[in-house]
Every structure is written in C-alpha cells, then in structure tokens.
Amino acid sequence: MKAVIIGGGIAGTVAAIALHKAGIDAVVHEAYPTGADDAGAFFTIMHNGMNALAAVGLDQVVAEHSYPARGVRLLTGAGREVSAQTYSQGPRTLRRAALYQVLHAEAAKRGIRVEHNKRLVAATEQDGVVATFADGSTAEGDVLIAADGTHSTARAIINPGAPRARYTGLNVVYGYAPAREGEEPNTYTFVHGARAAFGYIGVPHGQTWWFSRLPGPELDLTGMTPQQWKDHASAYFADDDFPAVEIIQSTDGEVIGSNVYDIPTTPNWHTERMVLAGDAAHAASPAAGQGASMALEDAVTLAKCLRDLPPDKGFPVYERLRRDRVERLVANSAARDATRTGGAPQPPMSEAELAEVTRRRQAYQAWLYEHHIDWAETVS
Numbered sequence: 471m472k473a474v475i476i477g478g479g480i481a482g483t484v485a486a487i488a489l490h491k492a493g494i495d496a497v498v499h500e501a502y503p504t505g506a507d508d509a510g511a512f513f514t515i516m517h518n519g520m521n522a523l524a525a526v527g528l529d530q531v532v533a534e535h536s537y538p539a540r541g542v543r544l545l546t547g548a549g550r551e552v553s554a555q556t557y558s559q560g561p562r563t564l565r566r567a568a569l570y571q572v573l574h575a576e577a578a579k580r581g582i583r584v585e586h587n588k589r590l591v592a593a594t595e596q597d598g599v600v601a602t603f604a605d606g607s608t609a610e611g612d613v614l615i616a617a618d619g620t621h622s623t624a625r626a627i628i629n630p631g632a633p634r635a636r637y638t639g640l641n642v643v644y645g646y647a648p649a650r651e652g653e654e655p656n657t658y659t660f661v662h663g664a665r666a667a668f669g670y671i672g673v674p675h676g677q678t679w680w681f682s683r684l685p686g687p688e689l690d691l692t693g694m695t696p697q698q699w700k701d702h703a704s705a706y707f708a709d710d711d712f713p714a715v716e717i718i719q720s721t722d723g724e725v726i727g728s729n730v731y732d733i734p735t736t737p738n739w740h741t742e743r744m745v746l747a748g749d750a751a752h753a754a755s756p757a758a759g760q761g762a763s764m765a766l767e768d769a770v771t772l773a774k775c776l777r778d779l780p781p782d783k784g785f786p787v788y789e790r791l792r793r794d795r796v797e798r799l800v801a802n803s804a805a806r807d808a809t810r811t812g813g814a815p816q817p818p819m820s821e822a823e824l825a826e827v828t829r830r831r832q833a834y835q836a837w838l839y840e841h842h843i844d845w846a847e848t849v850s
C-alpha cells in the first residue's frame with residue numbers, strides 16, 4: 471500500500487513514520503518550502519502526546535530537543551496562588567520549528583520522502599487516489615491522509631459543505647523575553663487576569679517563554695509589528711497586580727500573534743480512500759494545550775488501523791476510536807476560554823467550591839493524560 475500524505479506538520483510527519491513502522495510506504499507533501507510555517511510559537515506535548523510518540527519510538531529524540539515541564543502554578547491576577555501541580559515526568563516544551571525539524575530528520579533517517587512546495591488544490595479517488603498540487607504536479611497512491619491543518623483544503627474535498635474553522639473570539643500573542651531573576655526553570659505559571667489569561671515558563675538557557683490569550687475580535691494580521699503585538703497584549707494586563715506587562719515589554723526577541731480558530735466537529739472524517747487527521751479534522755483552541763498531542767494520537771492510531779485493516783474498514787474504526795475523545799477535548803477547551811477570559815473579575819471560591827473544581831479537574835486530566843496507545847495490540 472502507498473499513502474499520499476498532505477501536510478508535513480505534526481500529524482502528517484508522524485503518520486508517515488508510523489506507517490513506515492507498519493510496513494506501509496508514505497510520501498509527505500508539504501505546502502511550504504521548510505515545513506516550519508508559524509515556526510515562532512512554542513507548545514507543550516502532554517503525557518498522552520509523549521505516549522503516542524513512544525508507541526513509534528520517537529519519544530526519546532523529542533525529549534532530547536525539548537525541556538521538561540515539571541509543574542504548573544495557577545495564580546489570580548493579584549498574584550495569589552490558587553493551585554500548584556507537579557509532574558514527575560511527562561510533558562515537554564519546545565518550539566514548533568524544533569519539533570518539525572526533529573520529526574523531519576527522523577523521517578529522512580527512515581528514507582521517507584518529504585516533498586516541499588506541494589500545496590494540495592484537488593484530489594480524486596477511484597481505484598486509487600490522485601492528489602493535484604498548485605504547481606500542476608500530481609501524486610498517486612492507494613490512500614490519501616489529509617493532515618493539512620486547521621484551514622485544510624482536503625477537508626472540503628472529503629467533506630463538501632463541512633463547517634469552516636470557527637473563530638474562537640481569542641487572539642494569542644507569544645514571545646521570548648529575558649530570564650526572570652530567581653524564577654525556577656521548567657515550571658509553568660498561569661495567571662487568570664481580570665481581562666485575559668497569561669502564562670510563562672523559564673527555560674534553562676536563560677529565557678522566559680510567554681503567551682497570552684486575549685478575548686477580542688478577529689484581527690487583520692497584516693503588517694502587525696512586534697511592538698504593536700506587545701502593546702496590544704499589555705493593554706489587557708494593565709489592571710493586574712502581576713508583572714505580565716513587564717515581561718511582555720521586556721521582550722526584545724520574537725513576538726508572534728495570531729487569531730485562534732477551532733473545529734468542534736467535522737461530519738465525515740473519511741471517504742473510501744481519503745481520511746482526515748489532526749487539526750484538519752478537529753482543531754482545539756490552545757487553552758487545553760492538547761492540539762499537538764491529539765494530532766500525535768491520531769497519527770499513530772490511524773497507522774495501526776491501516777496496518778491491521780484494509781482502508782474501507784480501517785478508516786471507520788479509526789474514526790470510532792478518535793472522534794468522541796477529540797470532540798470532548800475541543801468542547802472542553804472552548805468552555806475554558808469562555809469562563810476564564812473576558813468576563814468581570816471572579817469572586818473568590820469557597821473551600822467547598824474549590825475542592826469540587828479540583829476533583830473534576832483531576833478526573834478530566836486522568837482521562838486526558840492516561841490515554842495509552844499499545845502499538846503491539848491488533849486493531850479489529
């Protein structure tokens with residue numbers, strides 16, 4: 471079997487590596503010259519994402535190119551600690567470009583081709599699939615795996631009339647500031663400010679990586695300068711008794727901003743020979759920090775399904791294994807955006823309310839983080 475993969479991001483590249491492990495040929499087709507589109511932002515791969523990487527032997531190499539996330543502190547805008555959690559091991563923080571580079575290097579080591587400047591514009595299927603790219607070239611195979619991200623072209627081909635990605639009502643701004651004195655590295659601090667959410671992590675080589683989630687209208691991003699992004703983000707934290715503005719304004723390196731979209735549901739994930747994976751099927755807002763991890767779970771699960779079943783049976787099983795989980799995650803992430811940002815300052819919780827919120831959060835996190843993919847187990 472030969473798979474034509476569209477998108478050399480996380481889901482596409484890991485699907486190719488997992489398929490290779492399953493003895494299936496795959497060629498990745500990426501629209502951009504480098505594959506490091508939106509390279510500036512950083513993210514965390516959570517326990518479940520690292521578990522999916524481990525299933526195909528990629529966890530060690532990703533660990534080598536990333537930082538451990540050892541814990542999370544949650545603060546109010548006044549700087550009061552609401553909760554603190556430590557992770558013995560698991561989540562890893564890294565820049566998006568670093569992850570792309572590691573995955574592409576691993577693909578190359580296995581002899582998997584990643585073709586750049588191949589932007590999918592059309593695809594047809596009959597006895598096999600034919601993908602057509604913007605440069606007029608085509609690629610043929612037995613199946614097409616569409617991992618072309620939130621604004622997927624393939625989704626509309628597989629699923630004409632599917633809803634487009636939805637603007638979540640949030641902009642995000644990310645930046646790389648100097649290290650903060652006395653700050654323990656590798657621990658995330660999240661601040662629920664009066665108007666918006668802010669977070670940062672100190673990384674060992676002397677930087678503070680920060681992000682902010684800002685409620686507001688969809689922005690025209692053309693021509694926004696780093697200083698404009700910094701001023702835009704700073705305005706949201708002016709009333710908080712927490713040094714978010716200081717961290718943002720001290721940034722002399724990259725600042726990256728964007729609008730945030732999600733996809734709560736996609737009616738059909740597949741045809742007979744074409745299938746969606748990652749954000750192309752189900753994008754979540756960054757609140758849950760799970761988009762990359764879910765893309766990894768998809769990629770490995772899909773490869774197992776194609777290893778053990780023919781595509782017409784494997785695709786429905788893949789969808790059944792994945793749909794409920796990812797849709798729950800997307801809904802939960804959207805609900806977090808709605809409750810945590812943009813409203814009036816919240817009154818403090820009673821002890822009983824706090825205990826209940828903590829209990830629910832722990833149950834949800836166990837469901838999320840303890841998801842395990844057993845590569846050796848046969849899909850039936």
Ligand SMILES: Cc1cc2nc3c(=O)[nH]c(=O)nc-3n(C[C@H](O)[C@H](O)[C@H](O)COP(=O)(O)OP(=O)(O)OC[C@H]3O[C@@H](n4cnc5c(N)ncnc54)[C@H](O)[C@@H]3O)c2cc1C
Binds near residue numbers: 478515747750759
């Ligand atoms: C600002 C921001 C912060 C985030 N933070 C986190 C976080 O902390 N933790 C987390 O887990 N997730 C986070 N996410 C989400 C995470 O980045 C995505 O869920 C993840 O990248 C999805 O992987 P993917 O492979 O499906 O899509 P992508 O990684 O987006 O890859 C899609 C690829 O397809 C290519 N492509 C697009 N169109 C075409 C086409 N027509 N033809 C060929 N190729 C095409 C793109 O160039 C890209 O390389 C964040 C997202 C954003 C935007």
